[in-house]
Every structure is written in structure tokens, then in C-alpha cells.
Amino acid sequence: MKITYLGHGGLGIHVNGIDIIVDPFITANPKASNINIEELKADYILITHAHQDHILDVEAIAKRTGAKIVSNYEIVTHFGNLGLEGHPMNHGGKWQFDFGTVKYVNAIHTSSFPDGSYGGQPGGFVIETNDKNIYIAGDTALTFDMKLIPMQTKLDLAILPIGDNFTMGIDDAVIASDFVECHKVLGYHFDTFGYIEIDHTEAKNTFSEKGKELLLLDIGEHIEL
Ligand code: NI
Numbered sequence: 001m002k003i004t005y006l007g008h009g010g011l012g013i014h015v016n017g018i019d020i021i022v023d024p025f026i027t028a029n030p031k032a033s034n035i036n037i038e039e040l041k042a043d044y045i046l047i048t049h050a051h052q053d054h055i056l057d058v059e060a061i062a063k064r065t066g067a068k069i070v071s072n073y074e075i076v077t078h079f080g081n082l083g084l085e086g087h088p089m090n091h092g093g094k095w096q097f098d099f100g101t102v103k104y105v106n107a108i109h110t111s112s113f114p115d116g117s118y119g120g121q122p123g124g125f126v127i128e129t130n131d132k133n134i135y136i137a138g139d140t141a142l143t144f145d146m147k148l149i150p151m152q153t154k155l156d157l158a159i160l161p162i163g164d165n166f167t168m169g170i171d172d173a174v175i176a177s178d179f180v181e182c183h184k185v186l187g188y189h190f191d192t193f194g195y196i197e198i199d200h201t202e203a204k205n206t207f208s209e210k211g212k213e214l215l216l217l218d219i220g221e222h223i224e225l
């Protein structure tokens with residue numbers, strides 16, 4: 001499994017020959033000017049919640065690629081009304097796709113569309129494949145619900161927000177990694193705006209002091225699991 005950081009909450013995942021984009025917020029992110037959305041491959045677009053900083057480039061990428069949108073019912077309906085194909089889910093449900101199984105799991109956050117309309121409830125994704133298993137937390141607070149995940153899934157990577165203010169910060173992300181029983185963490189949702197700037201060295205040290213690894217990728221950089 002190859003995971004590319006697209007900036008903010010955005011990810012590109014390549015697994016089993018399939019390309020998945022998560023929460024693309026690229027064209028309005030000056031830090032992501034090295035990413036050209038016209039060049040992104042997508043068979044699926046996973047969306048955690050309806051906030052602008054997670055859906056901005058969904059329509060453009062889905063229209064060009066024909067990617068199927070996977071998200072909560074309200075978000076899939078919203079994009080369906082724009083003529084885009086989707087697969088609706090809701091919390092606690094899972095579905096077997098051609099690349100693996102996706103479960104839409106709880107997140108504590110909000111989820112209105114940019115115009116204020118209802119975007120359903122926010123979530124995260126647990127993706128299980130015959131290659132690796134990952135948890136994409138989405139925008140969320142630390143929550144005991146995370147303890148449910150390792151009861152069913154042995155994770156190889158937890159992708160957690162670490163920017164604080166709108167989501168968990170570093171200290172809570174360390175606890176979240178305990179809850180999900182995964183000590184390899186990819187941090188995201190940091191540095192994009194003034195409210196969520198972090199000290200990278202301090203963040204990594206906070207994890208390493210607990211015997212954990214925090215990965216911070218440059219935008220456009222990838223890891224192989
Ligand atoms: Ni949000």
C-alpha cells in the first residue's frame with residue numbers, strides 16, 4: 001500500500017491496483033501548489049465530512065475521473081445531485097469494495113456543507129485490505145469509540161489529526177494511538193492555517209517518548225506500508 005500526503009486532510013492511497021483519494025483540499029491550499037489535481041488518479045474518493053477543507057476538489061476530480069464517492073448518505077446524495085456517482089454509508093456499516101473493506105466509523109466533530117446545509121454526521125474510515133489495514137480518523141476529538149477499532153482490526157497505520165484547535169492535538173493523538181493499538185501514526189490536518197500550526201520536532205518527540213512513531217510527510221511525499 002502506497003500513501004501519498006496531499007496536504008491538510010488529503011491523502012492518495014494506491015492499493016491492489018486501485019487509486020483512492022481522501023478529502024481533497026488542494027486548489028485553495030497554497031502549501032499544496034506542487035499538487036496538480038488534473039494529474040491525480042482516482043477510482044474512489046472517500047470523504048470523511050462535508051467541511052470545505054475536505055470536499056473542495058471532490059467535484060472536479062470526480063467529474064474528470066469518474067471516481068465513485070464513498071461517504072455518509074448526506075454527502076453522497078449532495079454529490080449525486082451534481083450528477084456524480086457514489087456509494088452511501090453510515091456509521092458502523094462496512095462494505096466490501098474491489099480494493100478491500102471500508103467501515104465508516106465514529107468521529108466527534110461537525111459536518112455542515114460550506115453553505116451551512118446539513119452534511120450528515122462526520123466519520124472516519126477503517127480500511128482493511130489483503131495488503132495492509134489503516135485507520136483514517138478524519139477530523140475528530142479523542143473519543144473512547146476508537147477503542148472499538150482494535151477489537152476487530154489489527155492496524156498497520158493510524159492516520160490522525162494532530163493540529164489541535166479544530167481536532168485532536170498531539171497529546172490526545174498519542175492517547176488515540178493507544179486506543180487503536182497502533183503505534184505507527186501518520187499525522188495530518190496541521191500547518192495549513194495559523195490555528196493548526198505545530199512544532200514538528202516537539203510533536204515527533206512527544207510520540208517517541210512513548211515508544212511510538214509519528215510520521216510527518218511533506219506534501220506530495222509518500223510512504224510504502
Ligand atoms: Ni472539519
Ligand code: MN
Binds near residue numbers: 054189
Ligand atoms: Mn478540517
